Amino acid sequence: MGDVLAGKVALVTGGGRGLGRAFAERLASMGCAIGVHGMREHGPAEYGEGTTLTDTAREIGETYGVRTFRVLGDLTVNGDVERIVGEVTEALGPISVLVHNAGGDIAAAGGKPNPNDAVMVKEVDVRAVLDRNLLSTIFTCQHVAKGMMERRWGRIITISSIAAFKGNDTSCIYSTAKAAVVEYTRCLAAQLRPYNVTANTLAPGDTRTGRFLGTRPVASERLVTDGTLDRVGIVDEVSRVVELFAGPMGDFITGQALRVDGGSQIWPA
Numbered sequence: 091m092g093d094v095l096a097g098k099v100a101l102v103t104g105g106g107r108g109l110g111r112a113f114a115e116r117l118a119s120m121g122c123a124i125g126v127h128g129m130r131e132h133g134p135a136e137y138g139e140g141t142t143l144t145d146t147a148r149e150i151g152e153t154y155g156v157r158t159f160r161v162l163g164d165l166t167v168n169g170d171v172e173r174i175v176g177e178v179t180e181a182l183g184p185i186s187v188l189v190h191n192a193g194g195d196i197a198a199a200g201g202k203p204n205p206n207d208a209v210m211v212k213e214v215d216v217r218a219v220l221d222r223n224l225l226s227t228i229f230t231c232q233h234v235a236k237g238m239m240e241r242r243w244g245r246i247i248t249i250s251s252i253a254a255f256k257g258n259d260t261s262c263i264y265s266t267a268k269a270a271v272v273e274y275t276r277c278l279a280a281q282l283r284p285y286n287v288t289a290n291t292l293a294p295g296d297t298r299t300g301r302f303l304g305t306r307p308v309a310s311e312r313l314v315t316d317g318t319l320d321r322v323g324i325v326d327e328v329s330r331v332v333e334l335f336a337g338p339m340g341d342f343i344t345g346q347a348l349r350v351d352g353g354s355q356i357w358p359a
Contacts, residue, residue: 095120099179099183099187100122101127101185103230105124105125105128105146106126107139108301109297109328111134112329113329113332114126115154116332118154120336122186123156123158123159124156125158125174127174128162129163129164130143137301146160161177165230166222172233175230184241185238185244190247193227216263220267222267223268228274231248235278239282244287246278246287246288248275250275251265251294252295253268255272272347275290276347279345292331294328295350295355297322
């Protein structure tokens with residue numbers, strides 16, 4: 091991949107571990123300087139995928155020979171988002187690529203609130219899920235898109251979920267939040283078309299991150315790595331889609347929701 095995005099700056103939210111780190115590494119391998127965001131300095135250690143956010147940013151920079159910058163903040167607070175974007179811009183330059191990955195586990199060890207259903211979920215849990223997944227997406231995209239519009243180039247990638255496309259009885263509020271992320275991304279794409287800024291959403295299915303494997307039992311037959319698509323995905327299989335959306339192949343692709351789930355859902359989006 092080399093220098094496909096050399097000279098560009100990417101901000102990856104929730105970039106300390108799991109898919110977020112994989113997205114950051116994928117963009118770094120394409121030549122991007124990387125702003126690595128996290129909510130907690132020791133977040134990477136929560137599921138055994140690192141030590142600190144500072145170490146993660148340093149390791150990515152050393153491995154791929156790019157500049158990196160570690161930044162902490164709560165993306166549900168508009169002022170924090172403004173500060174984060176400002177700090178990354180000051181340290182690395184204007185942000186050309188955004189991967190908004192933060193939100194899936196609502197930044198808390200132990201995963202999404204339980205119960206998380208349509209009837210019994212508590213107000214505090216509803217607000218936590220909606221804020222971490224939807225409000226953070228809106229705030230982050232708003233602040234980053236302004237600069238992209240001025241420069242007339244940018245690539246926005248939001249991370250949703252296959253939960254957004256199918257009604258279920260176990261994660262209703264989470265599914266609702268991710269469905270809203272999909273629709274927001276489509277609306278954003280429509281508004282940004284005249285400015286040469288694309289906006290797409292990547293919707294992963296089950297993926298073998300530290301958090302996924304550490305918070306639920308997984309049948310051994312689903313942990314094979316080839317020979318079938320009826321399995322838990324590999325992190326690299328998901329991160330490759332960021333290369334598509336952010337790189338030259340994605341120049342004329344916008345407003346799309348791409349499910350990366352081995353075909354567990356096969357119907358029109």
